[in-house]
Amino acid sequence: MAGFFKSLYNKVTNRAEIDWDELEADLIAADLGVRVSMEIIDDLQQLGRKVNAEDVVESTRKHIALKLPPYLAALTPREDGMPFVILVVGVNGTGKTTSSAKLGKWLKGQGHSVLLVAADTFRAAAVEQLQRWGERLDIPVVSGNPNADPSSVCFNAHQQAISQGTKFLICDTAGRLHTRHNLMEELGKIRRTLGKQDESAPHQTLLVVDASTGSNAMHQAEAFHKAAPLDGLIVTKLDGSSKGGIAVSIYEKLSIPPRFIGTGEEPEKFLAFDRDFFVKEIL
16 A cells, blocks of 8 residues: 555544544645545545545545546657657756656657757756766757757757657756746747747647645646646656645646656656556555
């Protein structure tokens, strides 16, 4: 039993009576949101009998599963041979650059050619970090001069990916505060620039969210979705101690599905989202 469910189970076990207010507070604290938490409480109260720890865990799992997509189409190369362009966005500290590299490794593991773009040109450390990942994972990285226009770096990388027949282009954009309007505007510019050589690009925009940040991740998702329509989440730091409930809340409120999950620092600790695995093993 994973961290969240184990904690829930232990709290309810050996209680003569369930404290409904406390249970509701625990569910909300797990970032499941008020609505989902209330639905779980209603479901349990309607059983019409004494509720035990197994009932609580089973009902919670059932409701979480109902709120998440049962199936997501896999990322596959374009049929026309053009690169499939992925824009990775998020605030600093969520594991964005690391996730970009891990996504590249995951796609390479599926047998696809990958090109990484260090489009966080304002932070030299981010460029160096992605370059180190590229060397470690044997994935080429395109970078520009320090403080170069991120859009031009993405444009040049896209041009290279097209000429080389690369299947996937992953752009690691600058970590930005979701409250900074000018930085969010820059995302729009990157999208427009990518569209100059292929009007359908980018094909996926993925927001990296840290599972431990809770409701702040919801605010980030709302702001980024407004600036650059999001196709999915990469949920990081799901190492057992953090709460993955925010992925449920974001999907329910904004219809942005979790597409990948990071469960540790190593490159292998990166998985395509699977609802049953997520509910059984992660939460």
